[in-house]
Amino acid sequence: MGPQPGQKTVLITGCTPGGIGHALCMEFHAKGVHVIATARNPTVLAEMAALGMTTLALDVTSEESIKTCHDAVSNLTGGKLDILVNNAGRTHTHPATDISIPDVRETFETNVFGVMAMCAAFSDLLITSKGLIINIASLAAITPYVFGAVYCASKGAVTSYSRTLRLELKPFGVRVMVAMTGTVRSQIASRTHRTLPEGSIYQRVKGLFEKRLTFSQNNATVDTKEYATKLVAKALAPEWPLLLRAWLGRPDWFWAGGWAGKVWLSTWFGEWLLDFVMYRMIGMKTLEGVLREEERAKKAV
Template sequence: MAKSVLITGCSPGGIGHSLAREFKSRGFRVFATARKAETISDLAALGIETLSLEVTEEKSIQALHDEIASRTNNSLDYLVNNAGRNYTVPAAHVDMEEIRLTYETNVFAVMRLCQIFTPLLINAKGAIVQIGSVAGIIPYVFGSVYNSTKAALHSYSNTLRVELAPFDVRVVTVVTGGVRSNIARTERKLPRDSIYLPIEENYNKRLTHSQASGIPNEQYAASVVRQLLASPKKDHIWEGGKSWLVW
């Protein structure tokens, strides 16, 4: 029987989309999610099972759990928490609602998913795969909110790894460097009275820095899945442009 994997955040052009294709190419039964399943119909055409998920809504997560459990007889081999939100704004100008949304997506949603899917993962002696970032280890300028969400994710995952080890459930953190994806496409502008206007050009470059130094997301996905399945098993996988500088 094929092993199963659930991947969040599989919109076209992103890491999750390529991860879904890579797992499928290796014979996995893949469940790919996006806010609207119809946006990933190309994955469905490959035989991937596509489902809608709003990661910030607990009812949506619970409904997804119930659907996966019914299709897999209460078992899940891999949960890949990939859905994420970027927010690159100077700390002096951050918007509290944007902070809340970023934490809801990058931290709280992951905690909910791990909690709700843990019984299925225990049944399969499976693994949780957290898509982290080098930004959670070496923070980048103007990324105080995003950096802190990834640092929180790493710390949470380190603790979760210890707590689930007695049940033979692995927790793997992927420390991601630059990857060419759609995460940096949100347009940001400095306020016209910003104290950073003298270096606005530097700020604008920072917005897309990860893309300029990034590797193709297909290359990233192939390497991550290969390392995830290889022996000996790793607690951390370092992949993406310049990730080796941190490692």
């Protein structure tokens, strides 16, 4: 069943149950928006289909899949789309000195190139409706998230891309919102994680690395529904002039999730503050101590 006459539509990528995308689907649906939920395997979206949402297969790393989805959405909505939420993403926790470049490319295919491809492909439908693009970024874009250099780089690319996209689409009446997302409850802790290679220089503090793998699920983590409720409220807020939109309307930058407020505040003090906090929070001072002990042992021989 498609949208009713006059009903707003939203397309969300990465809607597998248990994550932010799924929570956004449920919240937009509750607010009366027709939801087009997508996932690489659409069978996992059966619950949402039963509620009256449209469910489609979509792999954001596949040009063919994106085109097929675009055509289906265009036919469903009469050639327009009110909101596009680029949520599909891939975590990547590994020391920068231990990365596998093919693995890095896969992360960028999803986190960066997938976002770019979706915005380009659906721009015609968004321009028709003078719609809104929401790119789900992360505090990692501006935070030195130790052992997350690749993930930080991918989200940093999304924020920079979004800033320019905002200006390019402004003449066409399309808005671009960047969601600077902090720690939010998800299924990340249950996924298979990367491991340190045998010769890693961080084998000395392997426990710190393993603890870091689930950091986002154990540090000021916000409930997924709470995050979704706030984001949807801002997405559906009316337009306000530039100087007031951050408080009263659709903001250009949406900050929510654990640590979001603190990280936002820290941007007023300079990058040294986040460097100082993250270095100690992850435990890199412990590594300093281990290396000092190794140097003492060498000198004693």
